[in-house]
Amino acid sequence: xxxxxxxETVVRALRPHVExxxxxxxxxxxxAFQGLEGELPLPxxxxxxxxRGKYILFRVGGRLLVVHLRMSGRLxxxxxxxxxxxxLALRFRKGAVFLVDRRRLAVVEVVDKFDRGLGxxxxxxxxxxxxxxxxxxxxxxxxxxxxxxxxxIGNIYAAEILYRxxxxxxxxxxxxxxxxxxxxxxxxPQVLKEAIDGKGTSLSDAEYRxxxxxxxxxxxxxxxxxxxxxxxxxxxxxxxxxxxxxxSTYFCPKCQR
DNA sequence: TCATCCCTGTGG
DNA sequence: CCACAGGGATGA
Numbered sequence: 099x100x101x102x103x104x105x106e107t108v109v110r111a112l113r114p115h116v117e118x119x120x121x122x123x124x125x126x127x128x129x130a131f132q133g134l135e136g137e138l139p140l141p142x143x144x145x146x147x148x149x150r151g152k153y154i155l156f157r158v159g160g161r162l163l164v165v166h167l168r169m170s171g172r173l174x175x176x177x178x179x180x181x182x183x184x185x186l187a188l189r190f191r192k193g194a195v196f197l198v199d200r201r202r203l204a205v206v207e208v209v210d211k212f213d214r215g216l217g218x219x220x221x222x223x224x225x226x227x228x229x230x231x232x233x234x235x236x237x238x239x240x241x242x243x244x245x246x247x248x249x250x251i252g253n254i255y256a257a258e259i260l261y262r263x264x265x266x267x268x269x270x271x272x273x274x275x276x277x278x279x280x281x282x283x284x285x286x287p288q289v290l291k292e293a294i295d296g297k298g299t300s301l302s303d304a305e306y307r308x309x310x311x312x313x314x315x316x317x318x319x320x321x322x323x324x325x326x327x328x329x330x331x332x333x334x335x336x337x338x339x340x341x342x343x344x345x346s347t348y349f350c351p352k353c354q355r
Numbered sequence: 356t357c358a359t360c361c362c363t364g365t366g367g
Numbered sequence: 368c369c370a371c372a373g374g375g376a377t378g379a
Contacts, residue, residue: 101373152374168374170363183363201363203374236356245375252373304365305373323373344358346371 100167102152102220102250103293104306104314108173109149111309112195115175116144119190121158128185128202137208138163151216151249156188162209163188165197171204173197175309200304216249220286227286228279231271238274238282239267240343250290254299257323257348259285266354267347268340292319322348 100108120143124135142159149155154173156163165173174180174196179187186197186206197204218226227248234241241247242256251259260267262285265278274282293299298314300306301324306314321331326339330350338351 104373166374168361169372199362201361201372203362205375240356243374254373299373301373302365343356345374 100152100171100298100306101252101255102149103255103290103296103316104298105149105152105154105167105250106294107298107314108167108309109147109154112173112175113147115193115309116156116188116190116195117147119144119192121156122189122191125187125189126185127187128183130202131186131206134186134206134208137161150212151214151219151245152252153212153214153216155212160210162212164205164207164209164212166205167199168201168203168205170201170305171197171199172307173309174307174311180311195309215246217245217247218249220248220250220290222287224283224286227283228274228276231274231279234271236271237267237342238265238269238271239345239347241271242286243343243345248286251286253345253347254301254320254323255289255293258293258321259289261322261349261354262289264354266351267342267349292316322350324348 120141122141126132126134139159144156144158146157154165175193177193179196182198183200184196185199188195239256242251263281293316296316297308298306299316300313301317322337325337327336330337333352335350335352337348340347
């Protein structure tokens, strides 16, 4: 479910609640998380809350509590447990962070050092991109989804970014011209920032929520994702859907070449 | 570089 | 009933 914009939205919303607050205890409500509590020297203040790619990092007592929401995880802030399958609670004096996860795919662990082999964040100077694409025969869509190459892009935003850049998602990465690669390098941070401004994408109300339970807003601005058969906003051509690397991929066959 | 699997729920 | 779902680790 959550890609970078959703994870960033979650981190920004939780930060004022947890940063500098004392984490009192970790309650595993799902057996998979038993034993996690012993890994942290509690109680201890949360020294920092940050995001790297799609990972959420709580710095506590010199260690890192790492959360990845995968497809269906949510982090909600509240005083009492929310509806749904609550798997873990991080208790503070004034409330708690609840991990809700319908599919039980979310991952939580405690580490001393965070190293997942992630590629660079998709912001700032992306002038390295054109050169990086040259080595790969992967479809450009698959390349964008590979977290080792660039961190944080998922299935929705890969589609939206390639639409914005006017590039066919099936093209081998190394077939992009310098001009196309530069368009891509522009589209990546543009689309992601717009999605963060929109507080993320909630496609169905069963999935992504902000920590206060509200839906995101960017689903209203999606140009192609989930819109197979609908008219391209620019040219009216029906949006096509194909599978790339096992994932549904949406694009405009006329605008994206 | 690709299928397969993890897990559960929903929608066609 | 089966296909599919916003992610990613794994092994061929």
